[in-house]
Amino acid sequence: MAKAKAEEVTDPYSPEVIELMIEYKKRWRNLPNAMRDMSKMTGLDPEICRVMLEMCKSLKASEIRGYSKEPQTLVEGKKKKAAQRAAQFREA
Secondary structure, three states, rough: OOOOOOOOOOOOOOHHHHHHHHHHHHOOOOOOHHHHHHHHHHOOOOOHHHHHHHHHHHOOHHHHHHHOOOOOHHHHHHHHHHHHHHHHHHOO
16 A cells, blocks of 8 residues: 655745735635645644634734835835934924
């Protein structure tokens, strides 16, 4: 009797899984489909995947990823504006 070929398991923190969580958060995927795909990718139990997906629902996409996909020019502008507001606050 031949052994069944094991599916390749992905790390739960890999970029593919993180983007799947974000797609669920943005409602581009529904819960059953996201659970199924995440379970196939990671090899985790579907109920564990459901809990992980529901936990990330309340987070922002940049909090899930750990970084923002904003262009560098926007990030620099936000830093300058924050510095100007801080300077105005100190003067007052």
